[in-house]
Amino acid sequence: MNAQCSKCGTQITSPWNFCPNCGTTIAHEVHTHPAAHAAERAPVQGAFGGLLIGVVAVPILIIVGTMLCLTGLGAIAGIPMIIVAALAPLLGPMIGIGTLQGKCPWCGTKMSSVIDHPQGFYCHACSNRIVIEDRKFTKAV
Numbered sequence: 001m002n003a004q005c006s007k008c009g010t011q012i013t014s015p016w017n018f019c020p021n022c023g024t025t026i027a028h029e030v031h032t033h034p035a036a037h038a039a040e041r042a043p044v045q046g047a048f049g050g051l052l053i054g055v056v057a058v059p060i061l062i063i064v065g066t067m068l069c070l071t072g073l074g075a076i077a078g079i080p081m082i083i084v085a086a087l088a089p090l091l092g093p094m095i096g097i098g099t100l101q102g103k104c105p106w107c108g109t110k111m112s113s114v115i116d117h118p119q120g121f122y123c124h125a126c127s128n129r130i131v132i133e134d135r136k137f138t139k140a141v
Contacts (some may be wrong), residue, residue: 003026005019005022005024005026007022007024008011008021008022009017010022036057051089055089055090057085057088058085058088058089059085061081061084061088062086064081064098065077065078065079065080065081065082065085068080068081099112099113100113100132102137103137104125104126104128104137105137105138105139106123106126106129106130106139107123107126109123109124111123111137112135113132117123118131120132120140
Protein backbone atom coordinates (compact mmCIF):
# COMPACT_ATOMS: atom_id res chain seq x y z
CA MET A 1 0.00 0.00 0.00
CA ASN A 2 1.56 3.28 -1.07
CA ALA A 3 0.19 6.48 0.40
CA GLN A 4 1.43 10.03 0.48
CA CYS A 5 1.09 12.47 3.34
CA SER A 6 -1.20 15.33 2.33
CA LYS A 7 0.65 17.84 4.56
CA CYS A 8 4.38 17.18 4.07
CA GLY A 9 4.37 14.92 0.99
CA THR A 10 6.29 12.06 2.61
CA GLN A 11 5.87 8.76 0.76
CA ILE A 12 4.46 6.14 3.14
CA THR A 13 4.82 2.48 2.12
CA SER A 14 3.46 0.76 5.20
CA PRO A 15 -0.12 0.68 6.51
CA TRP A 16 0.39 3.44 9.09
CA ASN A 17 -2.46 5.60 10.30
CA PHE A 18 -0.24 8.64 10.92
CA CYS A 19 2.66 10.19 8.98
CA PRO A 20 5.98 9.34 10.72
CA ASN A 21 7.41 12.72 9.66
CA CYS A 22 4.71 15.24 10.71
CA GLY A 23 1.99 13.16 12.49
CA THR A 24 -0.87 13.92 10.11
CA THR A 25 -3.62 11.31 9.82
CA ILE A 26 -3.29 9.28 6.63
CA ALA A 27 -6.43 8.51 4.63
CA HIS A 28 -6.27 4.95 3.36
CA GLU A 29 -8.09 3.65 0.32
CA VAL A 30 -11.02 1.51 1.28
CA HIS A 31 -11.44 -1.52 -0.95
CA THR A 32 -14.95 -2.86 -0.99
CA HIS A 33 -15.48 -6.45 -1.91
CA PRO A 34 -18.41 -7.30 -4.14
CA ALA A 35 -21.36 -8.67 -2.22
CA ALA A 36 -21.21 -12.37 -1.68
CA HIS A 37 -23.60 -14.25 -3.88
CA ALA A 38 -26.44 -15.98 -2.15
CA ALA A 39 -25.84 -19.68 -1.78
CA GLU A 40 -27.09 -21.46 -4.84
CA ARG A 41 -29.70 -24.05 -4.09
CA ALA A 42 -29.02 -27.59 -5.09
CA PRO A 43 -30.87 -28.46 -8.30
CA VAL A 44 -31.97 -31.80 -6.91
CA GLN A 45 -33.07 -31.25 -3.34
CA GLY A 46 -33.73 -34.41 -1.35
CA ALA A 47 -32.41 -36.77 -4.02
CA PHE A 48 -29.73 -38.15 -1.74
CA GLY A 49 -32.06 -38.79 1.20
CA GLY A 50 -32.36 -42.42 0.20
CA LEU A 51 -28.61 -42.79 0.03
CA LEU A 52 -28.24 -41.26 3.48
CA ILE A 53 -30.84 -43.60 4.95
CA GLY A 54 -29.09 -46.53 3.28
CA VAL A 55 -25.71 -45.55 4.69
CA VAL A 56 -27.17 -45.17 8.18
CA ALA A 57 -28.88 -48.56 7.90
CA VAL A 58 -25.66 -50.41 6.94
CA PRO A 59 -24.03 -50.66 10.40
CA ILE A 60 -27.34 -51.47 12.07
CA LEU A 61 -28.11 -54.28 9.63
CA ILE A 62 -24.58 -55.69 9.80
CA ILE A 63 -24.58 -55.76 13.61
CA VAL A 64 -28.05 -57.33 13.85
CA GLY A 65 -27.22 -59.82 11.07
CA THR A 66 -23.98 -60.83 12.77
CA MET A 67 -25.73 -61.27 16.11
CA LEU A 68 -28.36 -63.47 14.44
CA CYS A 69 -25.61 -65.53 12.84
CA LEU A 70 -24.07 -66.10 16.26
CA THR A 71 -27.38 -67.29 17.72
CA GLY A 72 -27.92 -70.00 15.12
CA LEU A 73 -30.45 -68.11 13.00
CA GLY A 74 -27.77 -67.07 10.53
CA ALA A 75 -28.98 -68.99 7.49
CA ILE A 76 -32.58 -67.90 7.98
CA ALA A 77 -32.28 -64.24 9.00
CA GLY A 78 -28.65 -63.24 9.63
CA ILE A 79 -27.11 -63.75 6.19
CA PRO A 80 -30.01 -62.15 4.27
CA MET A 81 -29.77 -59.17 6.64
CA ILE A 82 -26.05 -58.81 5.92
CA ILE A 83 -26.77 -58.99 2.17
CA VAL A 84 -29.42 -56.27 2.53
CA ALA A 85 -26.85 -54.18 4.43
CA ALA A 86 -24.48 -54.43 1.48
CA LEU A 87 -27.24 -53.27 -0.88
CA ALA A 88 -28.86 -50.66 1.41
CA PRO A 89 -27.03 -47.60 -0.01
CA LEU A 90 -28.31 -48.58 -3.47
CA LEU A 91 -31.81 -49.62 -2.43
CA GLY A 92 -32.72 -46.30 -0.75
CA PRO A 93 -32.52 -44.18 -3.92
CA MET A 94 -33.88 -47.02 -6.08
CA ILE A 95 -37.14 -47.34 -4.16
CA GLY A 96 -37.65 -43.58 -4.16
CA ILE A 97 -36.77 -42.45 -0.66
CA GLY A 98 -36.08 -38.73 -0.92
CA THR A 99 -38.36 -38.05 -3.88
CA LEU A 100 -41.37 -35.80 -3.70
CA GLN A 101 -44.57 -37.67 -4.49
CA GLY A 102 -48.06 -36.33 -5.03
CA LYS A 103 -50.73 -35.57 -7.60
CA CYS A 104 -50.73 -33.06 -10.44
CA PRO A 105 -52.76 -30.03 -9.31
CA TRP A 106 -54.18 -29.67 -12.84
CA CYS A 107 -55.32 -33.19 -13.71
CA GLY A 108 -54.75 -35.32 -10.59
CA THR A 109 -52.26 -37.72 -12.18
CA LYS A 110 -49.99 -39.41 -9.62
CA MET A 111 -46.40 -38.24 -10.09
CA SER A 112 -43.04 -37.97 -8.35
CA SER A 113 -40.11 -35.62 -8.74
CA VAL A 114 -36.68 -35.08 -7.27
CA ILE A 115 -36.27 -31.80 -9.15
CA ASP A 116 -36.99 -28.60 -7.24
CA HIS A 117 -36.41 -26.17 -10.09
CA PRO A 118 -37.72 -22.61 -9.61
CA GLN A 119 -39.24 -22.62 -13.11
CA GLY A 120 -41.03 -25.89 -12.43
CA PHE A 121 -41.64 -28.83 -14.73
CA TYR A 122 -44.41 -30.16 -16.93
CA CYS A 123 -46.95 -32.89 -16.14
CA HIS A 124 -46.49 -35.86 -18.46
CA ALA A 125 -50.27 -36.38 -18.73
CA CYS A 126 -51.74 -32.88 -19.23
CA SER A 127 -48.57 -30.91 -20.21
CA ASN A 128 -49.34 -28.10 -17.72
CA ARG A 129 -46.52 -26.48 -15.77
CA ILE A 130 -46.12 -27.40 -12.09
CA VAL A 131 -43.91 -25.79 -9.46
CA ILE A 132 -42.87 -27.15 -6.08
CA GLU A 133 -43.62 -24.93 -3.08
CA ASP A 134 -43.13 -26.15 0.48
CA ARG A 135 -42.57 -29.71 -0.79
CA LYS A 136 -46.00 -29.74 -2.52
CA PHE A 137 -46.99 -29.61 -6.17
CA THR A 138 -48.79 -26.36 -7.06
CA LYS A 139 -50.15 -24.84 -10.27
CA ALA A 140 -47.75 -22.55 -12.10
CA VAL A 141 -49.49 -19.44 -13.33
